[in-house]
Amino acid sequence: MAHAYTPGLKVTENLTVEKRRILPLKGDVLVKVGDTVGPDDVVARTLLPGAVQPINVSNQLGIPPEDIDSVMIKKEGDPMAEGEVIARSVTLWIFKSESKATISGTIESISKVTGQVLQRAEPTPVEVKAYLSGTITEVIPNEGVVVSTSASFIQGIFGIGGETHGQVEIAVDNPSVVLSDDLIKPEHKDKILVGGSLVTAAALKKAIELKVRGIVVGGFDDKDLRDFLGYDIGVAITGSEDIYTKLVVTEGFGQITMAQKTFDLLRRHEGESASMNGATQIRAGVIRPEVVIPAAEKAAEETAGDVLGLSIGSPIRVIRHPHFGKLGAVTGLPPQLTALESESKARVLTVKFDDGSEATVPRANVEMIEG
Amino acid sequence: MAKFDNPDNIKVIVATDCGSTTTKAILIEYDNGEYRLKSRGEAPTTVEAPFEDVTMGVLNAVQELQELSGRQLLGEDGRIITPSNGTTGTDVYISTSSAGGGLQMMVAGVVRSMTAESAERAALGAGAIVMDVIASNDKRLPHQQIERIRALRPDMILLSGGIDGGTKTHVVEIAELVSAADPKPRLGSGYNLPIIYAGNKDATPNVKETLDEKVDLRVVDNLRPTLEEENLGPAREEIHELFMEHVMAQAPGYKKLMSWTDAPIMPTPGAVGLIIQTIADQYKITAVGVDIGGATTDVFSVFRPDGQTPVFNRTVSANLGMSYSISNVFAEATLPMVMRWVPFDMDERDLRNRVKNKMIRPTTIPQSLEELVFEQAIAKEALRLAFIQHKNFATELKGVQQQRTIADAFEQTTSGATIVNMMQLDMLIGSGGVLSHAPRRQQSAMMMIDAFLPEGVTRLAVDSIFMMPQLGVLTEVQPSAATEVFAKDCLIHLGTCVAPHGESKKGGPVMNYSIELPDGTVTGTLNHLEMKLFNLGVAENGLPVTAKASFEPLGNFDMGAGPGKKIETTVHGGVVGLILDGRGRPFDLSSLNAGDRVKYLTTWFKELNIYPELPA
Numbered sequence: 001m002a003h004a005y006t007p008g009l010k011v012t013e014n015l016t017v018e019k020r021r022i023l024p025l026k027g028d029v030l031v032k033v034g035d036t037v038g039p040d041d042v043v044a045r046t047l048l049p050g051a052v053q054p055i056n057v058s059n060q061l062g063i064p065p066e067d068i069d070s071v072m073i074k075k076e077g078d079p080m081a082e083g084e085v086i087a088r089s090v091t092l093w094i095f096k097s098e099s100k101a102t103i104s105g106t107i108e109s110i111s112k113v114t115g116q117v118l119q120r121a122e123p124t125p126v127e128v129k130a131y132l133s134g135t136i137t138e139v140i141p142n143e144g145v146v147v148s149t150s151a152s153f154i155q156g157i158f159g160i161g162g163e164t165h166g167q168v169e170i171a172v173d174n175p176s177v178v179l180s181d182d183l184i185k186p187e188h189k190d191k192i193l194v195g196g197s198l199v200t201a202a203a204l205k206k207a208i209e210l211k212v213r214g215i216v217v218g219g220f221d222d223k224d225l226r227d228f229l230g231y232d233i234g235v236a237i238t239g240s241e242d243i244y245t246k247l248v249v250t251e252g253f254g255q256i257t258m259a260q261k262t263f264d265l266l267r268r269h270e271g272e273s274a275s276m277n278g279a280t281q282i283r284a285g286v287i288r289p290e291v292v293i294p295a296a297e298k299a300a301e302e303t304a305g306d307v308l309g310l311s312i313g314s315p316i317r318v319i320r321h322p323h324f325g326k327l328g329a330v331t332g333l334p335p336q337l338t339a340l341e342s343e344s345k346a347r348v349l350t351v352k353f354d355d356g357s358e359a360t361v362p363r364a365n366v367e368m369i370e371g
Numbered sequence: 372m373a374k375f376d377n378p379d380n381i382k383v384i385v386a387t388d389c390g391s392t393t394t395k396a397i398l399i400e401y402d403n404g405e406y407r408l409k410s411r412g413e414a415p416t417t418v419e420a421p422f423e424d425v426t427m428g429v430l431n432a433v434q435e436l437q438e439l440s441g442r443q444l445l446g447e448d449g450r451i452i453t454p455s456n457g458t459t460g461t462d463v464y465i466s467t468s469s470a471g472g473g474l475q476m477m478v479a480g481v482v483r484s485m486t487a488e489s490a491e492r493a494a495l496g497a498g499a500i501v502m503d504v505i506a507s508n509d510k511r512l513p514h515q516q517i518e519r520i521r522a523l524r525p526d527m528i529l530l531s532g533g534i535d536g537g538t539k540t541h542v543v544e545i546a547e548l549v550s551a552a553d554p555k556p557r558l559g560s561g562y563n564l565p566i567i568y569a570g571n572k573d574a575t576p577n578v579k580e581t582l583d584e585k586v587d588l589r590v591v592d593n594l595r596p597t598l599e600e601e602n603l604g605p606a607r608e609e610i611h612e613l614f615m616e617h618v619m620a621q622a623p624g625y626k627k628l629m630s631w632t633d634a635p636i637m638p639t640p641g642a643v644g645l646i647i648q649t650i651a652d653q654y655k656i657t658a659v660g661v662d663i664g665g666a667t668t669d670v671f672s673v674f675r676p677d678g679q680t681p682v683f684n685r686t687v688s689a690n691l692g693m694s695y696s697i698s699n700v701f702a703e704a705t706l707p708m709v710m711r712w713v714p715f716d717m718d719e720r721d722l723r724n725r726v727k728n729k730m731i732r733p734t735t736i737p738q739s740l741e742e743l744v745f746e747q748a749i750a751k752e753a754l755r756l757a758f759i760q761h762k763n764f765a766t767e768l769k770g771v772q773q774q775r776t777i778a779d780a781f782e783q784t785t786s787g788a789t790i791v792n793m794m795q796l797d798m799l800i801g802s803g804g805v806l807s808h809a810p811r812r813q814q815s816a817m818m819m820i821d822a823f824l825p826e827g828v829t830r831l832a833v834d835s836i837f838m839m840p841q842l843g844v845l846t847e848v849q850p851s852a853a854t855e856v857f858a859k860d861c862l863i864h865l866g867t868c869v870a871p872h873g874e875s876k877k878g879g880p881v882m883n884y885s886i887e888l889p890d891g892t893v894t895g896t897l898n899h900l901e902m903k904l905f906n907l908g909v910a911e912n913g914l915p916v917t918a919k920a921s922f923e924p925l926g927n928f929d930m931g932a933g934p935g936k937k938i939e940t941t942v943h944g945g946v947v948g949l950i951l952d953g954r955g956r957p958f959d960l961s962s963l964n965a966g967d968r969v970k971y972l973t974t975w976f977k978e979l980n981i982y983p984e985l986p987a
Contacts, residue, residue, distance in 0.1 A: 052551040053514040113543045222723040234699030254724035320735040342743035343810035365735045
């Protein structure tokens with residue numbers, strides 16, 4: 001394989017961020033190219049066809065399906081209100097049976113084979129918001145738009161909850177501090193709060209109570225995650241969790257100091273507005289959670305972010321035991337396969353950690369710290 | 372179809388498997404009277420942007436084959452050269468594909484355990500991922516079913532229901548639900564969603580009337596013409612046809628690839644099923660194959676419930692895998708069940724975090740021995756759970772009227788019992804990273820034995836480089852080349868597991884044995900909870916060395932001939948050897964107390980040479 005290491009997560013001061021904001025089905029685009037938008041601005045809207053509810057009229061009225069037309073009061077395409085009589089049968093002029101609409105909407109179809117009538121509910125409006133403060137750079141007719149902005153950008157490794165936005169606020173002195181409940185204050189309402197190496201379950205609970213919009217932190221305990229959600233996340237596909245406070249974890253599970261670079265970047269932008277999204281999907285077509293802090297003015301783009309590969313001196317993070325979470329620089333890249341303690345043969349590298357110690361680690365178990 | 376009327380004229384074969392991430396190519400040549408694998412190459416799959424042309428990845432993989440083998444396979448026009456001539460070209464080029472998420476289907480039937488289950492079996496057997504099974508009695512309300520159909524965007528739907536000549540209403544009702552949902556295909560919007568109708572033939576005109584205008588409706592023979600009969604062939608063939616016509620044709624570059632191949636491109640799991648069926652057929656054996664991946668685990672089996680007719684089944688355990696789905700294995704199996712295979716203590720909070728960290732960084736590998744033991748413990752549980760699902764699915768037909776005699780009434784058998792009979796199983800084949808790339812082959816053997824608990828005499832093997840898909844599609848063109856390469860190059864023969872069925876509360880001897888090994892006959896007694904390993908290897912041609920053996924189970928223990936009845940048999944060797952497993956069946960390690968559990972695990976690991984010195 002070309003790359004035996006895991007490409008790192010992007011943490012960068014200046015980047016042009018583009019987001020496609022697309023309707024689930026065709027509808028109306030409400031903005032045009034060049035428009036300036038804020039995160040809550042609606043950029044496209046459509047009507048989702050209503051849900052379908054069948055009722056078996058022939059069973060209800062006790063008639064053969066092929067005779068259904070003779071009892072139907074409403075025809076295909078007719079509107080109806082919930083509780084309205086849609087079919088009626090009269091036996092011996094006095095015994096009346098009726099079928100009533102169970103929802104408001106229209107009659108979709110009437111079947112002479114099954115005696116089933118399909119009722120279609122009123123359509124529901126669906127809106128897509130801009131999510132980012134930025135400019136509309138492309139309109140995809142009837143589908144949606146592309147919003148672009150020049151921004152500072154932080155990719156997390158894992159998150160929960162969907163999109164939100166708020167002002168960045170740093171809650172800890174340094175990236176190794178645990179974000180505990182006593183650090184979360186009422187004035188953090190509507191903020192995106194930056195913690196250090198771990199957010200405790202109690203802190204997350206308090207953040208939700210105080211309506212903190214988002215938390216960005218180095219690590220989170222799986223046990224707390226399970227207790228918190230009430231279920232175990234089996235596969236890493238998140239984003240639809242119904243929680244007020246969205247979470248972006250930058251390093252991984254357990255207590256892990258947030259990378260200094262990430263922490264410093266967030267600190268530089270304290271008080272600025274940011275958009276964040278906890279949605280994560282670790283499969284083909286990977287989606288990582290993110291924090292986007294749009295810049296007031298377009299800044300020159302960093303180009304150093306293109307990583308060509310591992311080389312001596314490359315900054316790395318170990319992403320598996322026994323050195324999990326440690327940061328260091330590559331000191332050697334022996335080309336030959338090397339036997340590990342587990343007896344697996346793998347390509348390895350030697351690393352000098354920030355605390356001065358050294359180790360040999362499989363290349364598959366490190367990730368580049370990208371700029 | 373194959374362009375060669377006489378398969379014996381085929382001397383050179385190139386086959387590729389276009390996976391989601393990697394395209395793997397193999398070169399097979401006929402040399403010195405036998406078909407053998409000459410070389411293999413791989414390259415990243417190029418279905419997605421910026422390349423968006425699958426043939427680029429194919430040509431790159433074939434280019435690697437060319438460099439490694441010295442045979443010129445690519446012409447100046449950038450095409451694969453056919454036919455072969457001396458040291459250039461190939462006679463046949465074939466391919467399988469699972470790129471772009473494979474074949475995703477929804478199936479529907481009337482009764483969940485009858486027509487809907489038959490439809491599910493047809494779809495799985497064809498190599499599909501079944502996204503959902505809709506049935507009249509699946510406990511969802513009709514509007515919930517419609518919402519579900521609408522939300523899914525399958526590649527195609529298989530609709531069944533009713534026996535021929537039976538009631539039409541229920542299957543037409545299901546067709547109406549599908550019509551109301553107005554489902555859209557997953558790829559592209561320029562065509563109507565294909566729906567295969569394989570239900571009550573009398574309802575065909577009504578189903579046509581309900582669906583014809585909205586979808587691309589195909590009608591094939593009923594897959595359950597009577598309650599006693601399942602006829603999956605026509606539905607499976609139509610699925611393959613539509614896979615080529617619609618799904619493949621939508622994927623970038625596939626039209627070109629389809630024009631190159633000498634046999635239809637097959638969905639990868641469908642091809643794996645085909646090679647396992649071919650092997651079972653050719654050697655008249657029963658077999659189980661398992662492929663444990665990062666996200667899913669596929670299990671394939673061929674059993675002969677009546678002793679004669681082979682019955683094939685495939686299941687996909689969608690969320691049991693070793694990376695993306697590892698956390699789900701942990702959640703489903705529970706911590707104590709995973710940790711029972713680990714002979715040392717680990718902290719629960721730490722373990723949970725380690726599992727989740729593997730899930731979010733799926734490409735990492737175990738560096739320490741402790742991590743390896745833990746990962747293999749999780750693999751045993753993933754395999755065990757996937758096999759339970761398979762056993763529950765691979766059953767006799769449900770809903771069949773049975774004639775009962777007085778004797779049957781005492782046996783309490785019901786229709787729909789599993790056809791998976793471990794005592795009858797001849798061969799167990801494993802594939803997937805954790806089995807194929809374990810540092811010691813003994814570890815692969817132990818994972819398979821602990822997870823599947825084979826009974827009697829069972830051969831064990833692993834697929835060395837996951838060549839089964841290419842060999843599966845090769846069976847359509849040159850079956851003997853496929854089976855020859857399968858036995859000699861694809862499989863790494865691990866050996867044989869000999870495990871008597873029975874339980875013992877007080878311990879003591881469970882079986883006497885006598886084995887005529889190449890370096891002399893060994894005889895002895897196997898005790899309860901004891902495991903033994905004998906050296907019986909592989910010959911130079913890649914095939915296992917065999918030995919005559921007799922096994923005499925003791926007391927209530929059984930080797931397939933009845934409790935206490937001796938059997939005479941031939942056992943096959945392998946890179947691990949011959950394993951005698953005296954732990955009894957059924958076997959549950961959790962039933963031992965903590966001290967005994969660690970003591971026995973350590974003893975078995977030592978006897979079978981599973982790991983180097985373990986941490987205390």
